[in-house]
Amino acid sequence: MQTYEIALAQHDPSNNMSKFAPIQIDDLQLDFTMLDPHVRTAIQYAGDVVLGDGSKGSLYRKTFTVPDRHGVFKFVVDWWRPG
Numbered sequence: 001m002q003t004y005e006i007a008l009a010q011h012d013p014s015n016n017m018s019k020f021a022p023i024q025i026d027d028l029q030l031d032f033t034m035l036d037p038h039v040r041t042a043i044q045y046a047g048d049v050v051l052g053d054g055s056k057g058s059l060y061r062k063t064f065t066v067p068d069r070h071g072v073f074k075f076v077v078d079w080w081r082p083g
Contacts, residue, residue, distance in 0.1 A: 002066050004030055006077055007049050009057035020055040022048045030062055031076040034069060043077070 008028075009020035024045055032039040046061040066073075 001063055003061060003063045004032075004043070004075060005046070005059060005061045006043070007051060007057045007059050009051060009055060020051065020053075020057065022056050022058040024058060025060075025079065028060055028077065028079055031078070032064070032066075032073060033076065034067075034071050034073050039064065039067070 008023055008025070010023040012019050012021040026045075028043045030039075030041055030043050032041070041062055041064055043060040043062045046059045049057050049059045051057045
């Protein structure tokens, strides 16, 4: 079993200050891929975190079984929305 975690934040320009704030996304997906095994799975919200610069972000986590294959895998999180 492997666990993949990613911390995300959204830009919040309120009060003429540039800062980041937590973001809750309900349709975030992780692609774990090589050529043959391709796993696409939803990532669940796991709570808020403090990022390296002191701002707040959101932690997303997914635990899954890695296919029994030799090779180089890549993790892809690609989330695009207008706005």
